[in-house]
Amino acid sequence: MADLVSETRCFGGSQRTYEHRSDSCGCAMRLAAYVPDLLESATAPVLVYLSGLTCTEENATTKAGFQRVAAELGLIVVAPDTSPRGDHVPDAEDEYDFGKGAGFYLDATEEPWCENYRMKSYVTGELLRLIEGELPADMARVGITGHSMGGHGALTLHLKNPELFKTVSAFAPIVAPTEVPWGQKALSRYLGEDPSRWAAYDASRLVREAPSAAEILVDQGTADNFLEEQLRPHLFEEACRESGQKLTLRMQEGYDHSYYFVSTFIEDHLRWHAERLTG
Amino acid sequence: MADLVSETRCFGGSQRTYEHRSDSCGCAMRLAAYVPDLLESATAPVLVYLSGLTCTEENATTKAGFQRVAAELGLIVVAPDTSPRGDHVPDAEDEYDFGKGAGFYLDATEEPWCENYRMKSYVTGELLRLIEGELPADMARVGITGHSMGGHGALTLHLKNPELFKTVSAFAPIVAPTEVPWGQKALSRYLGEDPSRWAAYDASRLVREAPSAAEILVDQGTADNFLEEQLRPHLFEEACRESGQKLTLRMQEGYDHSYYFVSTFIEDHLRWHAERLTG
Numbered sequence A, B: 001m002a003d004l005v006s007e008t009r010c011f012g013g014s015q016r017t018y019e020h021r022s023d024s025c026g027c028a029m030r031l032a033a034y035v036p037d038l039l040e041s042a043t044a045p046v047l048v049y050l051s052g053l054t055c056t057e058e059n060a061t062t063k064a065g066f067q068r069v070a071a072e073l074g075l076i077v078v079a080p081d082t083s084p085r086g087d088h089v090p091d092a093e094d095e096y097d098f099g100k101g102a103g104f105y106l107d108a109t110e111e112p113w114c115e116n117y118r119m120k121s122y123v124t125g126e127l128l129r130l131i132e133g134e135l136p137a138d139m140a141r142v143g144i145t146g147h148s149m150g151g152h153g154a155l156t157l158h159l160k161n162p163e164l165f166k167t168v169s170a171f172a173p174i175v176a177p178t179e180v181p182w183g184q185k186a187l188s189r190y191l192g193e194d195p196s197r198w199a200a201y202d203a204s205r206l207v208r209e210a211p212s213a214a215e216i217l218v219d220q221g222t223a224d225n226f227l228e229e230q231l232r233p234h235l236f237e238e239a240c241r242e243s244g245q246k247l248t249l250r251m252q253e254g255y256d257h258s259y260y261f262v263s264t265f266i267e268d269h270l271r272w273h274a275e276r277l278t279g
Helices: A058-063 A067-073 A119-134 A149-160 A181-191 A203-209 A227-231 A233-243 A259-278 B058-063 B067-073 B119-134 B149-160 B181-191 B203-209 B227-231 B233-243 B259-278
Strands: A003-010 A013-022 A027-035 A044-050 A076-080 A137-146 A167-171 A216-221 A247-252 B003-010 B013-022 B027-035 B044-050 B076-080 B137-146 B167-171 B216-221 B247-252
Touching (some): A027 A058, A027 A119, A044 A149, A058 B058, A067 A076, A067 A259, A119 A149, A137 A149, A149 A167, A149 A203, A203 A233, A233 A247, A247 A259, A259 B003, A259 B067, B044 B119, B119 B137, B137 B259, B149 B203, B149 B216, B181 B227, B216 B227
Parallel strands (some): B167 B216
Antiparallel strands (some): A027 A076, B003 B013
8 A cells, every 4th residue: 555665774764755645745755653562463553744845744743842752641643744745736836835745734725726736635545544453553542743834724624524543642733724825825826716615624713613622731832933824823722712622831941943843742643642542 | 151042842852053252163063952951050971072084063962862851860961063153264165075064083283274173172171161151060060971073072072081081882882093094184184294193083092002990881783884994993802802901892683873873872882971070
């Protein structure tokens, strides 16, 4: 099903890169998977990590430093790419926040994007089937997290699919894409100009319609350059309060948007997921 | 003395990049410094981390994941660049193992390298003065470590300057550059064809002449692609045994040459240095 591109020992487990043909995205896709050492025939819970703008499957695995705690907890961590790839895939060159590296975890409906930009279908379907087929994963215990655009992906994919992703957290997520420039740009071009078609990809709107039974953990740095214009976590906080959604929003004093921020708090997130997936 | 290029909060401390004019190297040089939160007017021991071929000051700070333990131990970690930089600095384009990114922590004597490729003088002089001037550092408690070419740098600079760098360790170091292709290429071009001029930069030779009072810690992965041709740690082990040098060489089963290897064991190294610098 998937080719093993590389495998590297790390904290007593195995950090792998796989490549496979994606029908959802119409291209070859890569993903990274950290697999802790397990007893023969044992299975482990899974945390899917969705990365932000400009990232590939590699950013989290090289910079987030999650492997130590994943090994301790016996947690598989899978990081897919952030968009379709390949020369035949349409792109918006010179735009870091649209096209390749900026799939926004949605299924595009507009030409020329709708052929390949189908990351929602990819993550909720093919990716999970691949995890089940290739890894010693307990598919009844899968959580999701992400950073920035990937935090948006984690929140929306959990809220729409709580049966697939039982637990959820996010680092500096885009929580209200219909109301901020990154989101408005991406949604209008992937989905068309009619804002009524965007609501299914807006975590703050989704949580008002149908809050999740799961608690949500969000960490957000106060020195994040994107805080006021693009992220606006208090819009999500307000939506959660109004809908009765349990949320732990931690404003982290002095932290920015980088992986120095993610790496500082990822241990808390892994423990949060592991506790709820194995409890 | 130095410009603060960036400062990012990480694990309760501050990950900084500085740029300054280097007289040793005749160019602007960058360095990364992690400074844990300290009590007012307190000073901290310092660990200098030397990176390997192709690296800059950024590789260790983004990929090694040392900040968590450095914060816990109250240890400053400083990572300089690996060579002089700038358009006026001679380079060997298309050669990853010579020229920029491959300074080998020596002072070149041959044209055109001798004007700028003076990383030995830089690390043992200017860099330490800059640390003393800019950071809350206790200069009586400075250790040194490094990876691959940087492990070579750490071992040789400690052995020649045990009064500057009191403790030493290395990850997958080049231990016998006069006997391996990477070293022979670099030494012959930076220092000239006469091998008698290379000995001062060969850890295995230095340790035979003058072992250190400090114990040396070396980690080496058994699945490292460069193990047999370039690294050959047993040459150093033999030299240490013959000269009475205390060495802990740990062959780490299945680990390769990457930062997945470094990140797995860097906690042990930080604790090793901190224990000896603060004991």
